[in-house]
Amino acid sequence: MSETTQAREKITQMAKSMFDRGLTHGSTGNISMRLSDGSLLVTPTGSSMGFLDPERISHLSEDGTLLSGDKPTKEMPLHSAFYQTRAATGAVVHLHSCHSVALSLLPGIDPDNVLPPLTAYGIMQLGKVKLLPFFVPGDPEMGNAVRGLAGKRSAVLLANHGPVVAGKDLEAAVFAMEELEANARLAVLLHGMPVAALTPDQISRVIDRFDVDWT
The missing domain is CATH 3.40.225.10 (Class II aldolase/adducin N-terminal domain)
Known part of the structure; x- marks a missing residue:
């Protein structure tokens, strides 16, 4: 199983866990995760963290180009800012x-x-x-x-x-x-x-x- 596939599965699992425990609701909240090549996996805009399809999770290049999956969350400015200012950041979670x-x-x-x-x-x-x-x-x-x-x-x-x-x-x-x-x-x-x-x-x-x- 490739790194991207494993990471997509992990995001889906962790997102559902938070959704099932009431930490997020409806279509609120988003997650991003940095891969070893510097590209990002990001939950799609308008998606529910309780019902993510791993294959539809957005895959973005380092410069923000969509490589595969659906359009990423509109909160990408938040995620990008952490990756750009904190070198050790490997993932970002935003909830309501x-x-x-x-x-x-x-x-x-x-x-x-x-x-x-x-x-x-x-x-x-x-x-x-x-x-x-x-x-x-x-x-x-x-x-x-x-x-x-x-x-x-x-x-x-x-x-x-x-x-x-x-x-x-x-x-x-x-x-x-x-x-x-x-x-x-x-x-x-x-x-x-x-x-x-x-x-x-x-x-x-x-x-x-x-x-x-x-x-």
Whole structure:
């Protein structure tokens, strides 16, 4: 089985897993994955992550030319920006997951780091999560906003829209996305309550132990 065929099957499997668990719905969300030759596999525009046809997943050359499959997601500017600014990126996942979107709407959240320090794994897998402003879906300015971070963040939250996470490979990106949604759910459930969040010393210990980029 070729690398492209294996990768298409893996994207389909991971996408369905997230869909079946309610992390994405309808035709929302998209995934991309970089192959060894630098080309990308991308979920098609308007497709449901619960019902992907592996053969119809878009295959794009490094310069963005469609090689096979259907037309790619209109959110390609987001995906491209992560690949261009973070050399280690092997996959990008973008969802409209409910609690992450809800978190982006709450007053008083820190736009430089929207996730309060509630769990060690939120820090380990995500670092700081930047809140970006609202953009009309598909607006190329979303990509420019990510490029403006100069590769310093592996995860962002688009206001009134949803999270985007880059990882070294597909599994890492999906697992980090799930961690983001879990922490967002905690933050929403506990919003306004006197929470015993991690202390600055505890945060520093996690950062040092797991070599987390906390810039």
